[in-house]
Amino acid sequence: MPSERATDTTPFAAMDVLERASELEGVVHMEVGEPDFRPPEAAAEAAVAALQAGDDDYTTSRGTASLREAISDYYAETYGVDVSTERIVVTPGSSPALLLALLSTVDPGEEVVLTDPYYACYPNFVRQADGTITTVELDPADGYEPSVDAYEQVVDEDTAAMLLNSPANPTGAVTSGETISELVDLAEQTDTMVVSDEVYHGLAFDAEEHTVLEYTDDAFVLDGVSKRYGMTGWRLGWAVCPPAYVEAVNRISQNVLICAPPFVQAGAEAAIREGNDQLAEHREAYRERRDLLLEAAERWGFDVGYTPEGAYYLLLDVSDLGDAFDVADVFLEEAGVAMTPGPDFGDGASDYLRASFARSTEDVREAIERIDELLATTTT
Ligand SMILES: Cc1ncc(COP(=O)(O)O)c(C=O)c1O
Known part of the structure; x- marks a missing residue:
């Protein structure tokens, strides 16, 4: 059964x-x-070259040093934020990164706050971590912008995490920097972890997108190459972790994921370095x-x-x-x-x-x- x-x-x-x-x-x-x-041509070239060079052993579960450097440089160049490579754990897609973030943050029975509408898989991720789900309704009349007041009604010291997503699936809404910053303040006041799914970053065509990392280091950011570079089937993502959580995330990853395929990591690195134009x-x-x-x-x-x-x-x-x-x-x-x-x-x-x-x-x-x-x- x-x-x-x-x-x-x-x-x-x-x-x-x-x-x-x-x-x-x-x-x-x-x-x-x-x-x-x-995908950027450089991605396939780098992946094929890596395979031909015999680059097919396990890497560390954190990911190769050069991919993590490319990710760190990406944050510096795109948002002007400093993300040390030690805080980055590479995963096979951003979905496992989200699971690692929740498994590292949520104890059984603890509350995770989602927006509604939400990405369809989020409640199932919370279930895997044995968390409970509370939702904050979004209104099309507000452009599906989260209301900080509504968050204040539900987030308190008993909340383990709030899960944010911008640009968002299924609405395509982009959350303003001001709202993100206010939610980060609320999270700090209530000792709540912010988990920010930024897998659609790079694809905002009518608004400026902001990463949570502009406002705090004490948050998880999940991202990957699937959406931005058209590389869904490559299965490559990462978690930027709060400093105090990196080792916890890495321990779980060592056990259940081991690592992302090395030639896929090589291809992703090329995409991140050369695919933004x-x-x-x-x-x-x-x-x-x-x-x-x-x-x-x-x-x-x-x-x-x-x-x-x-x-x-x-x-x-x-x-x-x-x-x-x-x-x-x-x-x-x-x-x-x-x-x-x-x-x-x-x-x-x-x-x-x-x-x-x-x-x-x-x-x-x-x-x-x-x-x-x-x-x-x-x-x-
Ligand atoms: C909001 C959101 N997060 C995560 C994912 C999963 O992305 P990945 O391919 O990196 O696992 C998707 C896929 O549709 C998504 O829409």
């Missing part, structure tokens, strides 16, 4: 939709956050796709009610058409457009579909045409 923890772990709806969509021909995939842009072009493309979808949503009569400023997601209120799961089914089966039903992302997204515009602009246009046609035939 599987454990309670395993039984309580819910499936990830986006992956379920992907599974069904993969059985159908010619589907436009707007259900997953899989960037259409290729192309990001401006990518952001421009994401902005164009967002605008196409916003315009179409208005035509379809789906309320959006805010303007996503980063990442590549948009929440569409489809409550006028029916239940979000049913609408997602009709879009997929009748129009060949896959989107993720919102309920997976929290009660605050239950009337919505999440559309990802990470696929090509051509695909986005095609999806819009198909939904135009579908809605024209179903409403006449």
Whole structure:
């Protein structure tokens, strides 16, 4: 009999939709956050060269010194913050980094505060750490900006961690520096750990993004190469740890992960060092796709009610058409457009579909045409 923890772990709806969509021909995939842009060429070159040179042994579980230096330089160059390489632990994707952060911070029964909507996997991560979940509702009328007042109502000395995410999945909202700074102050006053998922950094096209590290060293920051460099399948991420937690994180990593593959680390290092110039072009493309979808949503009569400023997601209120799961089914089966039903992302997204515009602009246009046609035939 599987454990309670395993039984309580819910499936990830986006992956379920992907599974069904993969059985159908010619589907436009707007259900997953899989960037259409290729990784920087330097990444594949460095990974192949590393493999050919026989670089295929374990590395230390912290990651290679040169990758951690590249990550540290990235923070210095991008945000002007000093992150010593000793605070960085490299992991196979940012997802394991998040798990390590929570396992190192949360004791059984302790509270973790999430926003709602949230990234669908967050509650399951908290469950793996045997934590309890409290949510703070976000409002599209505020552009899904977290309200510090609302946090003050729930965060206290008994809170173990607050989990932040900007640019955010599933909303595409970018949290202001002021809000982050005020949440960091609240966390300091209540001895709460800030865990900041920054995996969409580099992809804010309409707002300035801020790392929590600009305001404190006493926080976990999780990031990786998946989204920024289009390297989802490489499985490479990292945790920047608060100084007092590095050894705890590393001990767990030594036991359960051992290390990220060395040639993947070599490729990621090249991406981080050489892959940033192309990001401006990518952001421009994401902005164009967002605008196409916003315009179409208005035509379809789906309320959006805010303007996503980063990442590549948009929440569409489809409550006028029916239940979000049913609408997602009709879009997929009748129009060949896959989107993720919102309920997976929290009660605050239950009337919505999440559309990802990470696929090509051509695909986005095609999806819009198909939904135009579908809605024209179903409403006449
Ligand atoms: C908010 C957020 N965090 C983390 C991840 C996982 O990223 P990785 O591929 O680095 O494990 C995703 C993937 O979609 C995400 O949307």
